[in-house]
Amino acid sequence: xxxxxxxxxxxxxxxxxxxxxxxxxxxxxxxxxxxxxxxxxxxxxxxxxxxxxxxxxxxxxxxxxxxxxxxxxxxxxxxxxxxxxxxxxxxxxxxxxxxxxxxxxxxxxxxxxxxxxxxxxxxxxxxxxxxxxxxxxxxxxxxxxxxxxxxxxxxxxxxxxxxxxxxxxxxxxxxxxxxxxxxxxxxxxxxxxxxxxxxxxxxxxxxxxxxxxxxxxxxxxxxxxxxxxxxxxxxxxxxxxxxxxxxxxxxxxxxxxxxxxxxxxxxxxxxxxxxxxxxxxxxxxxxxxxxxxxxxxxxxxxxxxxxxxxxxxxxxxxxxxxxxxxxxxxxxxxxxxxxxxxxxxxxxxxxxxxxxxxxxxxxxxxxxxxxxxxxxxxxxxxxxxxxxxxxxxxxxxxxxxxxxxxxxxxxxxxxxxxxxxxxxxxxxxxxxxxxxxxxxxxxxxxxxxxxxxxxxxxxxxxxxxxxxxxxxxxxxxxxxxxxxxxxxxxxxxxxxxxxxxxxxxxxxxxxxxxxxxxxxxxxxxxxxxxxxxxxxxxxxxxxxxxxxxxxxxxxxxxxxxxxxxxxxxxxxxxxxxxxxxxxxxxxxxxxxxxxxxxxxxxxxxxxxxxxxxxxxxxxxxxxxxxxxxxxxxxxxxxxxxxxxxxxxxxxxxxx
Numbered sequence: 001x002x003x004x005x006x007x008x009x010x011x012x013x014x015x016x017x018x019x020x021x022x023x024x025x026x027x028x029x030x031x032x033x034x035x036x037x038x039x040x041x042x043x044x045x046x047x048x049x050x051x052x053x054x055x056x057x058x059x060x061x062x063x064x065x066x067x068x069x070x071x072x073x074x075x076x077x078x079x080x081x082x083x084x085x086x087x088x089x090x091x092x093x094x095x096x097x098x099x100x101x102x103x104x105x106x107x108x109x110x111x112x113x114x115x116x117x118x119x120x121x122x123x124x125x126x127x128x129x130x131x132x133x134x135x136x137x138x139x140x141x142x143x144x145x146x147x148x149x150x151x152x153x154x155x156x157x158x159x160x161x162x163x164x165x166x167x168x169x170x171x172x173x174x175x176x177x178x179x180x181x182x183x184x185x186x187x188x189x190x191x192x193x194x195x196x197x198x199x200x201x202x203x204x205x206x207x208x209x210x211x212x213x214x215x216x217x218x219x220x221x222x223x224x225x226x227x228x229x230x231x232x233x234x235x236x237x238x239x240x241x242x243x244x245x246x247x248x249x250x251x252x253x254x255x256x257x258x259x260x261x262x263x264x265x266x267x268x269x270x271x272x273x274x275x276x277x278x279x280x281x282x283x284x285x286x287x288x289x290x291x292x293x294x295x296x297x298x299x300x301x302x303x304x305x306x307x308x309x310x311x312x313x314x315x316x317x318x319x320x321x322x323x324x325x326x327x328x329x330x331x332x333x334x335x336x337x338x339x340x341x342x343x344x345x346x347x348x349x350x351x352x353x354x355x356x357x358x359x360x361x362x363x364x365x366x367x368x369x370x371x372x373x374x375x376x377x378x379x380x381x382x383x384x385x386x387x388x389x390x391x392x393x394x395x396x397x398x399x400x401x402x403x404x405x406x407x408x409x410x411x412x413x414x415x416x417x418x419x420x421x422x423x424x425x426x427x428x429x430x431x432x433x434x435x436x437x438x439x440x441x442x443x444x445x446x447x448x449x450x451x452x453x454x455x456x457x458x459x460x461x462x463x464x465x466x467x468x469x470x471x472x473x474x475x476x477x478x479x480x481x482x483x484x485x486x487x488x489x490x491x492x493x494x495x496x497x498x499x500x501x502x503x504x505x506x507x508x509x510x511x512x513x514x515x516x517x518x519x520x521x522x523x524x525x526x527x528x529x530x531x532x533x534x535x536x537x538x539x540x541x542x543x544x545x546x547x548x549x550x551x552x553x554x555x556x557x558x559x560x561x562x563x564x565x566x567x568x569x570x571x572x573x574x575x576x577x578x579x580x581x582x583x584x585x586x587x588x589x590x591x592x593x594x595x596x597x598x599x600x601x602x603x604x605x606x607x608x609x610x611x612x613x614x615x616x617x618x619x620x621x622x623x624x625x626x627x628x629x630x631x632x633x634x635x636x637x638x639x640x641x642x643x644x645x646x647x648x649x650x651x652x653x654x655x
Contacts, residue, residue: 007099009036012065018098019061031434035062038432039405043070043229048397048404048429050235050421052411054436054632055599060091063231063405067201068101072228072403074201077209079234080541081109082518085154087233088203106199107152107192110208114188115141115151116171118181123168126264137165151188160516167257174254174347175261180339202227206238210245213396228402234541235406236592239389239423243566246392247369247385250354252287255324258351259283262327262344269338276330283323289316294375303565304361304371317359324352358382372565387569390425397426404429410540410595413588414630420592422584436632443608444601446634447475447643452616455556465492465555468614469499472553474640475610479647481507481529483551486539486597488558493535500531507531512538524548540596543603550609550647552601557615557627558593559586587623591630598631610643 012018013033020026035053042049043066053059067074078084088107096103120141129135137159144156153159153166171189181187196202209232232238262280270276293313307313331345361371368388374381386392397404406429411420417431449471455464465487476483487493497511508527510520512534524530525548532538536558560567571581601609611634618624628636637643 007069009033009040009065009069012036012069012099022098029056029058029437031437032058032062035059035407035434036066038430038434039063039403040066040070042405042430043067043072043403046228046401046403048426049406050411050417050426050429050431051405051407052417052433053407053409054434054438055409055602056436056438056605057434059233059407059409060087061095063233063407064091064095065099067229067231068096068099068103070229073226074229074231075204075209075227076201076231077204077206077233079206079237081113081154081205083234083541084109084203084205092201092203103201104199105201105203106195108196108202108204108208109152109192110205110211111176111189112166112170112172113153114171114192115145115148115153115156115169116176116188117145117183117186118177119171119175120145120169121183122264123165126267134165137163138169141165141169148188150192162516174350175257175343177339177343180343206232206234206241207245210238210242213242213392214245216396226400229405230402231405232407234408236408236410236420236596238393238406239420242389242393243386246389247383248354248357249381249383250351250358251381252291252379254351255287255320256284258344258347259327262331262348265338265340265344266334269341270334273330273334273337276327276334279323279327279330283320283327286316286319286323290320291375291378291380292316294373294380297375299563300376301372301374301564303568304358304373307373321352321355321359324348324355328352355382358384370565370569385566387566387573388423388425390423394425409599410592412630413591414626416588419585419588438602438605438607438632440602440632440634442635443605444632444634445610445643445646446628446631446636447610447612447640448619448636448638449612449614449640450638452614454616461489461492462495464614465495466499468553468555469496471614471640472551472612473503475551475553475612475643475647476504476507476531478644479551479610481527481531482547482549483531483553484538484544484549484600485531485533485553486555486600487533487535488554488556489561490535492555493533497533500533504531509533536593536597539593539600542600544600545603545607549600549603550607551612552597552609553612553614554594554597555614557590557617558597559590587626591627594627595631602632608646610646612643 007018010017013028013036014020015028020028031053035051035057038049038051039062053062067076076087078087084107088105092105096105123138124142129138140158141156148155153170154161159165178184184190259280263277266273266276266280290313293310293316296312297307297310328345328348331341331348334341335345336342358371369384369386372383372385374383406424411417412433413419415433421427421429421431452471453460453463453467455461472485485496487496493512497509500509508530510524510530510532512520514520515523517537520532521542521544524532525544528548570585574581574584598611601607601611618628
């Protein structure tokens with residue numbers, strides 16, 4: 001990095017600062033300046049900072065400016081690939097130019113985001129594509145491959161990020177040949193990592209960050225460069241993602257891909273080894289009995305302890321284990337015949353060992369992990385998940401002197417950070433809140449409809465959803481649409497969609513699941529009078545400013561659904577420590593999630609609107625006041641007319 005600039009924070013955020021000179025109508029935000037000061041001090045003192053920055057603070061520039069001015073090597077991790085691209089393509093270059101620093105910046109994603117030229121060649125030669133759509137998609141990828149510089153699949157026009165063609169032309173840790181690959185020198189993943197090693201600031205996402213932590217724990221080479229500063233934006237997502245990566249998961253998709261790759265390599269390198277072909281076919285054939293056995297159990301997510309006595313399932317898993325053993329044996333015979341078969345042999349051994357580890361419960365014996373099974377209509381996954389990944393995170397935080405900045409708009413339940421710091425094992429962290437600059441008392445009304453039924457039981461849930469729609473319907477008419485209706489279950493979402501389709505003929509309805517999320521949001525913005533129905537994937541990371549969104553309804557307090565095996569294990573751990581799971585986990589989680597949903601309404605100083613919370617427990621239960629007090633200080637009302645008036649008043653009247 002070049003020599004440190006002499007700019008101070010006042011030169012950036014002040015009335016006459018660089019931001020004021022670049023943006024017309026810029027007004028200094030004390031919260032943003034305070035945030036930058038706290039981060040500057042954390043970088044200087046190399047301590048851990050947990051910082052909640054309310055909506056509108058200007059969080060991105062609030063942490064980017066002190067990082068850029070510090071001259072330190074930094075790693076910045078965001079919650080999603082979309083935010084990662086936005087940071088790298090727009091925010092960082094813009095602020096870097098304004099500050100006049102010559103910082104080298106690199107973007108790094110997980111390997112599945114980059115085209116694999118070797119697997120593209122294999123797909124061209126051997127893929128059996130039965131749908132015209134897949135053939136066209138492969139042709140688009142092939143054409144794009146001749147032009148792309150970095151191989152980032154997000155830039156491949158005409159092929160959606162969730163298209164089935166991508167697993168055929170990208171690599172995984174399992175099927176990558178590494179240095180044995182004949183196209184290693186052209187590998188986009190290798191080139192991206194080389195750029196990251198040379199950069200001053202590397203932009204990643206939480207999935208890659210946690211994957212790197214997990215790889216370090218297993219002794220593999222580090223994916224990411226050593227840094228002086230680590231910034232985790234949208235840090236509230238990190239504990240759950242970390243638990244996923246520090247655990248193990250063996251899925252039917254992995255097993256099918258292994259068998260399919262074995263068939264492909266047999267045709268390529270060992271045509272005369274018919275035993276390998278038979279072993280691969282056998283593995284594929286014995287997956288279905290496991291799927292069928294799981295179809296008879298009563299839940300989509302069950303702890304293994306409740307399934308261990310299911311004779312049909314245990315027998316099917318025994319047969320699958322034997323088939324994997326047979327495939328390993330055949331691949332061992334074929335391994336000397338080619339690099340592809342040798343690589344597959346290693347993959348098969350690892351998958352067999354992980355499968356055996358799950359069956360034997362090796363990781364569960366210390367009480368720090370739980371085994372559970374997830375089923376879908378045609379697939380399954382066997383999970384071993386840490387009850388809490390805090391120990392691994394803490395050891396990484398303390399591994400070397402550096403500054404750790406963990407920031408989000410929602411990290412505290414009220415003013416209490418203990419839920420987040422306990423899950424991250426960061427009791428000694430410096431915790432601060434920076435309030436939103438928005439005038440919620442004048443910009444928003446919080447409407448709590450009276451006489452709502454309790455959302456308890458199947459029948460009660462249905463009645464509650466219909467009552468919520470009746471409560472919000474006059475407001476939809478008053479606002480002329482321009483609304484998000486957010487639900488805590490897909491069942492409620494479907495019922496709401498069916499009901500509103502009959503009664504909102506004049507307003508366009510946008511329903512989650514009918515189109516990709518980004519397309520739905522763009523259509524909603526363009527419509528100007530739309531009503532968007534979504535579940536919790538729309539509760540955060542969605543930014544609709546101005547008059548396109550003036551009404552948000554949330555049907556229930558977002559308590560986690562009961563019966564989840566990992567949550568059950570976490571609850572037991574809290575009980576063992578003498579803590580109350582509802583108080584120390586369920587309630588703070590619900591508050592933080594609800595704050596995310598409420599944060600969709602007011603996104604700018606000129607926004608105004610109504611937030612509708614339809615859960616009667618906010619008024620009838622003792623914890624309801626605690627939840628309401630943790631929300632932005634909106635004017636509260638039980639009077640629907642007050643809410644309607646807020647929506648029909650001209651914007652010019654807003655003070």
